[in-house]
Amino acid sequence: MYYSTSTGNTETVAGYIAEYAGISDMEDIGDATDSDVTGSDGLIIGAPTWHTGADEQRSGTSWDDWLYDTLPNLDLTGKKVAIFGMGDQQSYGDNYCDAAGELYDLFTAKGAKVFGMTSQDGYDHTESKAVKDGKFCGLMCDEDNQYDMSDDRAKAWVAQLKDEGFM
Ligand SMILES: Cc1cc2nc3c(=O)[nH]c(=O)nc-3n(C[C@H](O)[C@H](O)[C@H](O)COP(=O)(O)O)c2cc1C
Structure with a gap:
């Protein structure tokens, strides 16, 4: 699992996912080797x-340089990828979790196959670049407004990833 964070919220949700998925190695993308x-x-x-x-x-975060300096040099053809995003749907409802959509666009352009698309039900954003074909391109969480839902959302998403054969 690779993530990055400014104020710790993405790391918090990464921790929930890691717990349910039984993952011990989570790392900032800026520290990842190719x-x-x-x-x-x-x-x-x-x-x-x-x-x-x-x-x-x-x-x-460190994703910004990594996506444009490192990812173009990697071959991810057929790689299984699951995306999660963090945002604030109340204050930034026109751009909710847009960075997750950027991960989707750039990883799929390199041949990755995305698992774990989710419904927009239960959120009240107006627009999001993380929406692809009517669904979120992964697990979206909101530690500013719906922090008490993140744990259950992570649990359900990991179960979905297992059902889809991601893990
Ligand atoms: C200056 C600023 C700009 C932000 N822009 C957006 C945005 O465009 N879309 C969004 O969904 N959230 C936005 N947010 C909210 C953060 O994404 C949110 O607080 C998130 O939980 C931060 O995660 P982190 O603690 O892992 O850095 C913004 C927050 C700040 C302070």
Whole structure:
């Protein structure tokens, strides 16, 4: 599992996912080696959104450089990927979890196969670049407004990933 964070919320939810998935190795993407990434059977990746409205580099974390400097050099054809995003649907309802959509766009462009799409039910954003074909491209959490739902959402998402054969 690779994530990055500014104020710790993405790390909090990464911890929930790790617990339910039985994952012990979670790391900031800025510390990942290329071979760690390409050598994994599957990747769970998570990012917050900090750059409202931006087309690129929407997370404000080490993902921003990694996605444009490192990812282009990697072959991820057929790699199983599951995405989670962190955002604030009340204050940034026009750009809720946009950085998760950026992960989706760039990883799928490199050949990755995304698992764990979820329903938008239960959220009240207006727009999100994390929505692909009517669904969120992974698990979206909101530690600002719905922090008490993140644990259950993570649990259900890990169960879904197992059902889909991701793990
Ligand atoms: C300056 C600023 C800009 C933000 N922009 C967005 C945004 O565009 N979309 C969104 O969903 N959340 C936005 N947020 C909310 C953060 O994504 C949210 O608080 C998240 O939980 C932070 O995760 P982190 O603690 O892992 O960094 C923004 C927050 C700040 C302070």
